[in-house]
Amino acid sequence: MARINFDLQELQAFVAVAERSSFRAAAEDLHLSQPALSRRIEKLETILGARLLDRTTRHVALTNVGRVFLERSRAALDELEGAMLGVSDLAAQLSxxxxxxxxxxxxxxxxxxxxxxxxxxxxxxxxxxxxxxxxxxxxxxxxxxxxxxxxxxxxxxxxxxxxxxFKENFVLAMRKDHPLAHRKSITWDELSGERLMTVDKGSGNRLLIEAALAKSGRRSQNAIEVSHILTLLGMVEAGLGVAAVPQLALPLTSHATLVGIPLAQPRVSRxxxxxxxxxxxxxxxxxxxxxxxxxxxxxxxx
Structure with a gap:
């Protein structure tokens, strides 16, 4: 088994060099440096115990062993590709x-x-x-x-x-007609006059927010607590206040009523x-x- 203990990448490297008769062209095709490509070929030859390519400064040619191995390598890669396509076809029938x-x-x-x-x-x-x-x-x-x-x-x-x-930041959800809705960012200190709403203390999102604020010596003063993010957004949409929510809690595209403004000092993320x-x-x-x-x-x- 030791004689076939090589990676698929090494086999692909050999086929590329053999087909292009050039280390430089093969390296470009495979998006590798020439030294890295050479190491793959050398490793493959060491494992096989046979020289596959004759190299000079201007020419690359297959040895007799290399010609036989090229045919078998192409067949193996073709069979592997067919197997992968078969798996893809099978996946379409999954239930x-x-x-x-x-x-x-x-x-x-x-x-x-x-x-x-x-x-x-x-x-x-x-x-x-x-x-x-x-x-x-x-x-x-x-x-x-x-x-x-x-x-x-x-x-x-x-x-x-x-x-x-995915790493996402928390944003301040508010109605588009809110006076701060045009801002590019808002600091937590600027929320002192706002009616801030939040999810309850059993929420992981609440814990993230309070931990970040505690590190900066701040505490949030919340007017309304709810159990779920979607309920919180409904409260914001109704005009009852603003709320710090994860970015993905809002649509990836524009919302008809709400907007999310990045929060800073501190920035909270998850x-x-x-x-x-x-x-x-x-x-x-x-x-x-x-x-x-x-x-x-x-x-x-x-």
Whole structure:
């Protein structure tokens, strides 16, 4: 087995050099430096115990062993590509149920856009969303009630794997007709005359805000407390006050009534991640949705 203990990248590097008869051209095709490409070829030849290429300063040619190995390498890569396409075709026929535990502020605007694409591609897969607070969503993963989750806590838990996908700041949600709605940013000190509303102390978002304010020697004075972010936004929309909320709690595009103004001094942020139970492999259907959410998180960072 030691004789075939090489990476796919090394095989691709050999084929590229053989087809282009040039280390420089192959390196450009593979977006590698020439020394890095040379190391891959040398490692492959060392593992195989045979020289595959004859090199001079101006010319690259296949050895007799190299010509035979090139044919077999091309066949192996073609077969691998066919296998991957077969898996893609199989994925289109996936069925079953995927359960996602997601904090409500993400479930309302971020998640639906991904689910729209997912259900269009995989109409036979049913999706169940557990849209609860951060701790409940985390418990759904550890207890096995959910396949995976989207959360901002879990990095310190031994039972879960946390893969960061997006860092978002908190903004001040207010009506567009509010006197401060034109501002590019607002400091916490400037909120002393505002009717500030918040989620209750059991919320992970509330804990993040209070921890950030405590570090800067500040305390928030809240006029109204509610249990959920969406209720909070309804209060803001009704003109009852303003509220500090995660950026993704507001639409990615313009809202008809509300606007979110960045908060500063201090800036409060949270890191969203995909969480899975440690050591538990995702089922194929769940893995597809997991990948789509990961890519959507990367796109949101750009």
């Amino acid at each position: 079953g149920l995927v359960t996602v535990a997601c904090v409500p502020s993400v479930a309302y605007y971020f998640l639906p856009s991904v689910l729209r694409e997912f259900t269009a591609k995989h109409p036979r897969i049913r999706v169940r969303v557990i849209d609860e607070g951060a701790n409940t969503a985390l418990n759904a993963i550890t207890s096995g009630r959910a396949d995976f989750g989207v959360n901002f806590i879990g990095t310190q838990e031994n039972e879960v794997d946390f893969k960061p996908i 890191t969203l991640g995909l969480i899975t139970k440690h050591g538990r492999a995702l089922a194929p259907a769940a893995n597809v949705l997991y990948g789509m959410l990961r890519e959507a998180g990367r796109a949101a960072r750009q």
